[in-house]
Amino acid sequence: MENRKKLPNFVDLDLLVFRIGELSRMTGISSRQLRYWEQRGYISAMDREDEHKARLYNFHTLIQVLIISRLLDEGYRLPSAVEKMHDMVKKMSITREFFTRAFQGIEVDGDTVKMNLGYFDDAHTQTLYGLNEDGHIRYEVEPAHPEQ
DNA sequence: GTTCTAACA
DNA sequence: TGTTAGAA
DSSP: OOOOOOOOOOOOOGEEEEEHHHHHHHSSOOOOHHHHHTTTTTSSOOOOOTSOOOEEEEEHHHHHHHHHHHHHTTTTTTTHHHHHHHHHHHHHHHHHHHHHHHHOOEEEEEEEEEEEEEESSSSSSSSEEEEEEEEEEEEEEEESSSSS
């Protein structure tokens, strides 16, 4: 698979680090539960220098806990919720990769948004556009410009 | 003030 | 899973 130049992220999510109390308040999951989930291997804290030191959690774990929390509210039991969370995270990762590769730019003209979604065909003769007008999305295919 | 582990409800 | 205890 061909890899293109990787652009640096505009926001470094690794800078977002939370202690257990903060994670608890942000997710509605008690500190006791968070420690228990970690013990069961459902979530993980960042590497700790030694035991008896405060746990630190990264952004990815925050997302994981939020998803599990929502699934529990929907009636899933913890093990099933964790399993489904992993499935959702995996699919979202692939979805993001698809979209990131396709996205070539966006034009805004009044209430109309026109998004360049890249070449429509392998021969690179046509470009796919997604248009959003008053909440409705439709697609157009146009001849590709030489230098895209 | 917060978090730690361990123990008991 | 909640709540405590004493220590860090």
